[in-house]
Amino acid sequence: MPFTNTILLLGAGELGREFTISAKRLGARVIACDAYAGAPAMQVADAAEVFSMLDGAALRAAALSHRPDLIVPEIEAIRTEVLSELEQEGFAIVPSARAAQLTMNRDAIRDLAARELGLATSRYRYGESLEEVRAASAEIAFPCVIKPVMSSSGKGQSKVEHEAGLEAAWDHAVANMRGDRARVIIEEFIAFDYEITLLTVRHKGGFSFCAPIGHRQERGDYQESWQPAEMEPPALEEAKRMAQRIVEALQGAGSGWGLYGVEFFVRLGEGGREEVIFSELSPRPHDTGMVTLTSQRLTEFDCHARAIMGLPVPAEIPAQPGASAVILADRDSAAFRFAGIDEALGIDPRVDLRLFGKPTTRPFRRMGVALATGEDMQEARSLARRAAQTVSITYED
Numbered sequence: 001m002p003f004t005n006t007i008l009l010l011g012a013g014e015l016g017r018e019f020t021i022s023a024k025r026l027g028a029r030v031i032a033c034d035a036y037a038g039a040p041a042m043q044v045a046d047a048a049e050v051f052s053m054l055d056g057a058a059l060r061a062a063a064l065s066h067r068p069d070l071i072v073p074e075i076e077a078i079r080t081e082v083l084s085e086l087e088q089e090g091f092a093i094v095p096s097a098r099a100a101q102l103t104m105n106r107d108a109i110r111d112l113a114a115r116e117l118g119l120a121t122s123r124y125r126y127g128e129s130l131e132e133v134r135a136a137s138a139e140i141a142f143p144c145v146i147k148p149v150m151s152s153s154g155k156g157q158s159k160v161e162h163e164a165g166l167e168a169a170w171d172h173a174v175a176n177m178r179g180d181r182a183r184v185i186i187e188e189f190i191a192f193d194y195e196i197t198l199l200t201v202r203h204k205g206g207f208s209f210c211a212p213i214g215h216r217q218e219r220g221d222y223q224e225s226w227q228p229a230e231m232e233p234p235a236l237e238e239a240k241r242m243a244q245r246i247v248e249a250l251q252g253a254g255s256g257w258g259l260y261g262v263e264f265f266v267r268l269g270e271g272g273r274e275e276v277i278f279s280e281l282s283p284r285p286h287d288t289g290m291v292t293l294t295s296q297r298l299t300e301f302d303c304h305a306r307a308i309m310g311l312p313v314p315a316e317i318p319a320q321p322g323a324s325a326v327i328l329a330d331r332d333s334a335a336f337r338f339a340g341i342d343e344a345l346g347i348d349p350r351v352d353l354r355l356f357g358k359p360t361t362r363p364f365r366r367m368g369v370a371l372a373t374g375e376d377m378q379e380a381r382s383l384a385r386r387a388a389q390t391v392s393i394t395y396e397d
Contacts (some may be wrong), residue, residue, distance in 0.1 A: 077150060149184060
């Protein structure tokens with residue numbers, strides 16, 4: 001048999017594309033699945049299936065047809081009860097059906113972190129109607145943040161300063177939620193000093209951690225990220241401890257092996273010490289981790305592929321100063337071109353680009369990312385931002 005593993009990849013976006021490349025380099029056969037044809041990962045996979053991940057019958061049919069060694073979710077909006085059934089029938093779900101179930105919804109993962117594990121989080125409530133949102137915000141106080149319990153890349157998220165903004169925030173959350181639950185989380189706005197993603201790898205040898213990744217968001221979606229982010233050693237150790245605890249709690253019946261993107265807020269507390277507050281978790285490569293395509297020898301996608309295939313992952317994963325900056329579309333179109341690629345790549349030999357191959361654009365859709373390394377973080381971030389700004393999208397319709 002020419003393949004080391006057959007992988008059914010559920011979700012075929014830009015993160016799935018890079019994972020597919022990493023997995024295929026290790027001899028895997030990848031079947032990429034998404035709701036539309038020509039998705040980024042499909043362009044580099046061995047085969048493709050087009051169906052909604054919320055269509056349980058289609059999901060089951062794909063698993064039974066391909067009989068994969070590993071079923072690897074790349075998105076949150078999946079019919080997770082079918083994953084649980086498949087796991088019970090002997091299919092290997094990455095990292096586990098329990099992890100997919102709990103992280104599909106912000107309410108489940110937040111309750112696990114705060115109520116079961118006692119990790120530091122923001123204060124929060126839930127709401128399933130505008131009236132419930134009003135009542136919850138009165139308890140939480142303003143400003144607060146309102147998000148759908150199921151969404152990705154910050155979609156549907158709003159910061160609300162006053163009661164007058166609640167209706168618009170509720171409407172925005174419901175319009176941009178994934179799945180079929182009109183439910184939001186209303187949480188305390190944390191006046192953090194910075195936020196990080198701690199890429200946490202659980203593998204056959206134990207746990208490994210990548211250097212912390214700093215990132216900047218707009219509209220709840222990442223715009224740039226950099227690694228390694230400066231962080232006081234005690235705060236980093238606390239983040240590692242919290243990440244390991246919640247990852248262990250997600251194992252369920254699966255191996256639990258894989259890479260997890262664990263997000264934290266960090267703020268100065270009493271005595272000027274940094275306090276770490278758990279925010280969210282994704283049991284898969286993280287969008288802010290695109291920076292590892294230039295900052296680490298083993299990218300987050302390499303680490304994920306190695307871990308889930310039972311291959312060695314180094315105990316230490318060093319990083320050099322690197323940065324990423326996104327390239328965004330600004331309108332809906334199926335006829336477009338990229339301009340400025342030559343100029344961007346000519347800025348500096350340490351600049352690189354990843355264009356995702358998405359077949360259509362829409363406002364604020366991430367179409368690519370600029371990458372750069374530097375002598376220090378300031379230089380790397382400056383080069384990445386400059387390269388991203390040099391690439392533009394021209395429309396032909």
